[in-house]
Amino acid sequence: CCMVIKDVSAATMYDVLHDSQYRKKWDPTVLESFDIARLTANADVGYYACESRRPPAAPPSPMPLPRPQIHPSCASLSSGPSRGIVDSRVMLQSQFPVGVVLLRGHHDDLLLSGLCPKPLKNRDVVTLRSWMVTDDEYLIVNYSVKHPKFPPRKDLVRAVSVITGYMLKVTGPSSCIFTYLSQADPKGSLPKWVVNKASQVVAPKVLKCAHKAGQNYPEWKEQNSPNRKPWLYPEQNDLPRMDPSELTIQRADSLENVDESSSRDPRENEVAEDSN
Template sequence: MVKVHSVFHNVSPETMFDVLHDPEYRKDWDEHMIASIEIGYLNPNNDVGYYSLACPAPVKNRDFVLQRSWLDLGNEKFILNHSIEHKDYPPRKGFVRGISILTGFILRPADSGCFLGYVSQTDPRGKLPPWLVNKISQKFAPKVVKQLLTAAEGYESWKASQSNPKQKPWIYPEQTLQSPRVSISEVTLQELYFPRKHSVSLQLRKYP
C-alpha cells in the first residue's frame, strides 16, 4: 500500500478535482498512459473505464478496468476507484491485467492552496518479485504527485482553450447523459488474490 500526502500552493482543490477527472487533459500530463477509454456511467457519481499504462522494461505493460466514484462535499472532495470486470473488455494480449484493490484521493483547502491525500493498494499481478514492486512504487508515487502539480498549474489555461470548456460531467451531472449507460449486469467484481505481500509507505510533506 502506498500513502502520500502533500500541499500544493497556489492550486485550488477545485482545479485539482478537475485535473484528476478530465480524461482529455490526462493525455497531456500522464506520460505513462497508453489508453484511457470511457466505457460509460452507472449513475451521475459512478463511471466505468479502461486504462492501460506503459511499464519500464523488462516489465510488461499493465491495464485495468475500473469503477470510479466521486463526491464533492465542498470542503472535502473524494475520488475512489477499484477494479471490476466488464464483458466487452477482457484481458488483452500483450498486457497483464492488474487489480486496483482501492485507489483514492482526498482534497481539502489548505493555506493558499490544496491538501492532497493519496492512497493506493494495487496488485500488479504477473511474476514480479516483491523487491521490484517496492522499488517501482517508491519511485512512481512521488513522480505522479509532482506531475499532478505541474498539470494543475497549467489546467485552467488549457481548459479555456478547448472547444467546450464547460464540459465537466463530474460537476454537471446532466452531462453524463451524453455518455453510454452501463448496466450493472454488464460488470462483476474482479477476483482478488494476494499471492505475495507488497507494502510501501511514503510520507511526502512538502514540495517546492
C-alpha cells in the first residue's frame, strides 16, 4: 500500500517509524512497545503489544474479494545497495488468508492496529528489525523471532510477522512516497470476515496514522531529546548487545491456536449450526 506525502520529508517519516517513545503518542492500539537488544549497528530485536479494537460491522456473506493487483506506484521498491533487503515485486492480496499485503523478501516488522476485535484477546509480537538508508531511500524491515526471555504470554495471543517493511522514497525536501507492506498471521481463531475486512482497511489506516504523526513529530521531538536518534547514530545506542545465535525464527505453526470462536460473527454461528 502506497501513499504520496507532500508535506513531510522522508527523513522525518523514518524517524517517526523508529522512535519507540513517540510511537506511544500516535499509535492508538499500542499497549507496550520497546526495544530489547541490539544485534548490529543497524539491527535490533523488539517487543510490541497491541490492544483489541472492535471492527466495522460484518459485511454480507459471502463477501466478494478483489483480484490481486500490482500497485503502479510500487512496481519497483528498491535499487542499488538496497536490493539485498527487499525484492522488487509487491502484490496487494486482499484475499490472502492471514495477512494484508504480500511482499516477497528476506526480512520484516508487524503492526496489528485494528486487527483484534473485542472480545478477542490482544496480540503481541517479538521481531528482529533491520534498516538501511541510501541517497534517496529509507528502509525498515523485520520478521518474528523467538526470544528466550520473552515467550508467549497467557494474557495475549502471540502473532507472527512473516514479512513486513516500510520504504520511504525521497521526492523532494519535504515530500516522499511511503510504502507499507505486511504479511502477518494474527494466530488465534479470528473469524474469516474479520481477516477479510482487516485486509482492506489496515494498511491504509497505518499510512494515514503515520502521516499525521509525521506532521507533528518535529515539534514533539524538540521537547523530547532532540539530538538523540540511535537509529541514525549507532554510538547513541545503549541497548544491551545480544548474540543473534540466541534467536530463532518464529514459525506460525509452532504456536498454539487460541479458541476465540465466541467472537464469531452471528452469521458464522448460524452457518455452523446449520451444518450440524
